[in-house]
Each structure stands twice: as C-alpha cells, then as structure tokens.
Amino acid sequence: MDWNCLLTEDRLSDFLDGVLSTEEARAFSAHCSGCARCGPLVAQIGGLVKEMQSLGPVEEPPQLVARILHLTLGPRASRQGLRRRLAWVPRIWEPQFAMGVVTVAASFFMVFHSVGGGTNHLRRTNLNPVNMIRAIDRQAHLSYARAAKFVNDLRVVYEIESRLQPQPERPSEPSPRPEPPPEEKLLPPSPDPEQESRNPRPVGDSLPRNLLAALLERTSPGTGSVRATWSSR
C-alpha cells in the first residue's frame, strides 16, 4: 500500500485509537519507521495523548458546590437551620449556665418572699400587678421605718453611754496637756460639761456637728481647695 506524510497526519488519530485496518496499520508503521518527520511526530503525539488521558479532572474550588446549592435551592433552611436553632440545648449542662439559672431563681424567690407572697399562701390575687405594687410599697415603707427605728435606738444608746462615762477632771493649775492619742487630735475640744448640763442639746445633735468639724479640720486648710477642684471640673 502506498503511504505518504499527508496520509500519516490525516490518519494519525485513527492509528492511535487502533481503528486502522491491518493493511493500513502496516503501511502506516512502515512509512513512519523510514520517515524522519513522521516517526518523531507520531511518537510525540502518542505521548501527549497518553499524558492528557492520564490527567484527572481539575479540582473545583471548595465553595463551588455550596454556591450552586445556594443559587438553586436558596438559603439552606433544612437540616442545618434546625441544627442551628437547637444549638443551645447542650449548653444547658455547662456550669456557667446552671449557675446563672440558680442565681436568677434565687433572686426571684427572694424578691417574691420579701414582697410577702410566701410560697405557702400563693393565690391568684398575689399575681395581680396592682396588688403586687401595693405590697412592694408597703414592704418598702416598713423596711424604711424599721431602719429609722434601729438608727434612733442606736443614738439613744450612744447618748446614754456617753453620759454615764466619767468626765476627766480639769487640773487646777495650767499644766502641759498630755498628748492626746492621734484619733483625739482630730476632734475639737469638748464643750464645757457644766454648760452642757445647764443647756442640754437635743439628743444626737452634738455628734454630727463634732464629726463635721473634725472632718473639715482634717481635709482643709480651707474648703477653697475642694471648691476649686469642683469648679475646675
């Protein structure tokens, strides 16, 4: 069979695919073995085709499938959405969550108890907002009155205690006063006890004044500095 370079190029793929007849294949091979151009060409194309066929597909970007599904099915609200909505369930067993729940429950219990609605006599009327506000108001006033009574009692006790304490006698001759302890330094000289007994002040009046004077003495040379600080603000 007569074969030439043009025929070799035309039938090259048929040869590589193995679809040439036996006679054609023999003529093809015979030409290539003697032709300086066709021999290397066939070897090169054969190698290239083999290499191409050995290559796998190009890997797609990782987000491609998700994007396609998003485009076609929309935002995926099926399983993942449900899973996201129930994600808080396992967190119940975390210590912080449990502590939070216990603290909130204890706060509610304390508030409820202080309002006067004990768990023993809980009725529907207790849950009426008007009754609850009234109960809270009453409880607040009671608490304030108790606190005021307690402070007044303390004042009376302090007053009685201070009167029962023996006053140090004043020496007849002027002598150097013994150095008072550091905390006494802050207090101004106590008023004359006789004058005090003649003209008694109301209970509790003397203490705050003395305290205020002591505080002023401690913080000053003058209240101007304090005022300057405030004004400078």
Added chain:
Amino acid sequence: MEPDAQLVQLCVRGDGPAWEKLVRRHARRVFSLCYRFTSNRAEAEDLSQEVFLRIYRTLSSYRPADGAFPTWLASVTRNLLVDHYRRTRRDRLTDSIDDDVAKLERMRSPERAPDRLAEAAELSVQLQHGLARLSPELREAVILRDLAGLDYAEIRLILQVAEGTVKSRINRGRIELARVLGEMGLRRP
C-alpha cells in the same frame, strides 16, 4: 449509588437532597471542562454555576433516551462556553493564565522535591498554555476527547456535527497542540 436518571426524576419532583447529590457528583467534571477551555479559575467557577443553574431550570427537558446524563451536561456546558467565548472574544488575551505560570515557577524551584504529583501539576499547566493557543473548535474537540474522556459518538452529540468532522478536529487539534507546545519550548517536538 443511584443512577443519574433516577436522581433527575427525583429532582424534577422537587427533591432537594437528590439535586445536591447530582451537583456533588458532577461539579468537578463541569468545572474541569470550563477551566480547560477558559484557562481561568474565576471564569470557570462562574460558568460552572451558570451551567448548573441552567440545568436546574431545564431538568424536566432531559430524556435519558437521548443520551447519558453526563453527555447532556457536557452539551449544556459546551453551549455556555461557546456563548461565553463569543461574549468575551474582544477583551480576551492569553494573560489569564499568568497565575499558572507563577505556580509553574514555584514547582520548578529546587527546594521542592520532584514527585509525581508535582509532575502531573506541571504537565497540566503546560497543557493549559498550549490549549489556550488553539482555536476554540480544535480546543473543545481535544478537551472532550483527551481530557474529558468522551467517545466520538458522545462528542458528535455534544458538538452537533458529523462524526467525520469530530475525528478530523480531534486529529488536527492534537497535532496543533504538539506544535504549539514545541514552539513554546515546553515540550520537545
């Protein structure tokens, strides 16, 4: 594993998970075709999305008697590639594979041990350079035959041309590719 035709039927009835399976099964094939043709990963990704969007809308028109699902998929992909090629013909140059050249340089660096994976990657990049220089008719024929592994009958269905034309294009495409690679100095003629 369910056959494609069965999944397609489920998809037509509105079965989301069946569609997801179909997408996962064929995404790589579609992307690979697009990338081999465009030589650009971003374009290939956009085109792949477009392909699946079109498939999703026209899924009910698929008839298993007309051919296998992958052939139909390749046909839709090819049509979109042709549209894309026509659309972008003016502003397209061969600069889109520059990032691959950089990768190729990294692969050739001496600190990287020459292993089979690197060799395959290098070959893949070289081929991409060569394919980018082919005319679209020859390029698609070579890609469908030698890289996508389709037979002549399937390619004839996809390209809608006579089988003789398919054979001729594949043959000419291979010879042209070898010549181009040789000219680029990537492969000895």
